[in-house]
Amino acid sequence: MAIKQRSVFRSVLIEYINQPEVSFFVDGIEKLASTLLPSHSIRKTRRFYLPPGAIGNTGQLYINSTFTDIVDYKIESIPEETYKQNSIYHYYDIAFTGTVTLKLFLDEAEFNPNNGKVRTLTMSPRSSKTQDNRKVYFPALSYGYIPHIQQVIETTEDGQLISANPVALPPVYSKGLRTHSEFQVTYQGECNLEIFLDGTKIHEGFLPEQKIPQDGGYTTLKDYLPSGSEGHVLQWLQSDGDGDIALLETDMTMSDREQPNVSNPN
Numbered sequence: 001m002a003i004k005q006r007s008v009f010r011s012v013l014i015e016y017i018n019q020p021e022v023s024f025f026v027d028g029i030e031k032l033a034s035t036l037l038p039s040h041s042i043r044k045t046r047r048f049y050l051p052p053g054a055i056g057n058t059g060q061l062y063i064n065s066t067f068t069d070i071v072d073y074k075i076e077s078i079p080e081e082t083y084k085q086n087s088i089y090h091y092y093d094i095a096f097t098g099t100v101t102l103k104l105f106l107d108e109a110e111f112n113p114n115n116g117k118v119r120t121l122t123m124s125p126r127s128s129k130t131q132d133n134r135k136v137y138f139p140a141l142s143y144g145y146i147p148h149i150q151q152v153i154e155t156t157e158d159g160q161l162i163s164a165n166p167v168a169l170p171p172v173y174s175k176g177l178r179t180h181s182e183f184q185v186t187y188q189g190e191c192n193l194e195i196f197l198d199g200t201k202i203h204e205g206f207l208p209e210q211k212i213p214q215d216g217g218y219t220t221l222k223d224y225l226p227s228g229s230e231g232h233v234l235q236w237l238q239s240d241g242d243g244d245i246a247l248l249e250t251d252m253t254m255s256d257r258e259q260p261n262v263s264n265p266n
Helices: 251-257
Strands: 007-018 021-026 029-036 040-049 059-063 072-079 087-097 100-106 109-111 121-123 131-137 147-151 160-168 182-188 192-197 200-206 219-224 234-240 244-250
Touching (some): 007 021, 121 131, 182 251, 192 244, 234 244, 244 251
Antiparallel strands (some): 007 072, 087 131, 100 121
8 A cells, every 4th residue: 555645735725605613634633723714795715824834644624513504625735745855935926815914934934024023914905906916025045845825814804815836046046156246126116125145135225116007017227236245145035115026137147047159060
């Protein structure tokens, strides 16, 4: 008989009406204590994220026995072997509706999202949007196996995470000891940019505000880094502002992306 593969249980997609009270167990061990979900006056589907460390063979959702309405649900998980390699994690790319309060983890250690001063981050869609996409950043040099983002379940917050995808730092930003002189950032809206080398902050400041057009256009700004900006691992994050930083490059990372012009000998 083959040994059953362990899973990382991430979330539960659940459809219900009214207000169930739920708990979640992995291999018989409680991972989510009895929790009231937001109330639905009509039958609706929502996703709620489990706490970190919900790893094992069998995940089970329990619903309070006094709740008599019909509930359909699907437990969402990822094979544990997906995370067999250490990585430097850069950010989560999230899609969400309404107001959400988030927590950020790596290998069950909790971090302050967006290099902030508190453990939680509350976000709402910008302008008149009903759904939005944002980045939630790990601190510099967040190195580990299993990233996790969790929405704090609040009965007063009707928002929810639609999707949450962790993004590791691309290898071009950690290719050995290099000296970076200039940077080029592509962004929209109001953004406070922080740049790090080997975990040390070398630049911080608000970018000139770029109005967010209806078509989602971005602009590019070039600027200089402090003299002697030398290190192995370059990272950036947006610590404040309602805009979005799409990409940051330096003279070194851009030169790495250029293809050499090598002629073929006859």
